[in-house]
Amino acid sequence: MNLRCMIVDDEPNAVNLLEMLIRQTTEWQLLAKCYDALEALAFLKEQEVDFIFLDINMPRLTGMELAGLLPASTHLVFTTAYSEYAADSYGYTTLDYLLKPVTLKRFYAAVQKIESYFAMKERGSDAPAPPPPATYFFIKSGKTFHKILLKDILYFEGEKEYVRLVTATAQLLVYRRLKEIEEQLSQPFIRVHHSYIINMAQVSKIQDNHIFIADKQIPVSDKFREPFMTAIRQRMF
Known part of the structure; x- marks a missing residue:
């Protein structure tokens, strides 16, 4: 896939390693190598890229500070030696978070993720509009069938072989597994934890x-964090 990228990192060795990995494993165009954030800002005024490999710990202006100055739609791959910034990184349009030193195996996994994202984005632009979603369904609890408006649901909570459906005014216990419930739902519902499906609205x-x-x-688990943050970014200004 022919994507345009740039590297922003004040460590020459880290820049050289990323450049080597890009050239060995992809067909991407590396348009720029910037060694500080101000240099990157100047470049981005003149040219567009599909995404940026962005270091966090840099002098004068950190990677997080630079990310805050860029348009919210700017796609980022953070590259850092510090794992503690991972949660903060998903406040931006983050495609991946690479810990230094970046290995070939980890970089290749990032390539698959990045290219899959852009391929899906490209397909989505030409896809026909989906049919309007259902606005309600029936839940059997005990011997009673309850009509539930989807917009009223706050979240589903898995409890072993049962699922607790919670609205602002009621809670229903359903003899179903959370996975079965998940398969029947679409946005704005999203799985965020082994035990929870939430209504994003x-x-x-x-x-x-x-x-x-x-x-x-409700906690967000590592397994479901990325699709959840992708849904959040789609609604960010």
Whole structure:
């Protein structure tokens, strides 16, 4: 896939390694190698790239500070020796988070992820509009069938072989597995944890890897964080 990228990193050895990996494993165009954030800003005023390999710990202006100055739609691959910034990175349009030193195996995995993202994005632009989603369904709880409006659901919580469906006014216990429920749902519902499916429309805020819905605080697990943050980025200004 012919993608355009650039590297922003103040460490020459890290830049050289990324350049080598790009040339050995991809058909991407490396348009620029910038050794500080201000140089990168000047370049981006003149040219567009599909995504940026961005270091975090840089002098004068850090990678996170640079990310905050770029348009929200700018695609980023953070490259850093510090794992503690991972959660903060997903506040931006982050495609991946690479820990230094970047290995060939890890870089190749990133290539697959990045190219899959852009391929899906390209297909999506030509895809026909999906049919309108259902607005309600029926839930059997005990001997009763309850009609539930999808917009009223706050979240689903798995409890072994049961699922608890929670709205603002009621809770229903259903003899189903969470995976079965997930297969019947589409956006704005998204799996965020082994035990939770949430209604994105009901989220009030996200903080420190937790989602807040009404008075409930729901954790986001590592396994589901990336698709969740992708959904968030689609709604960011």
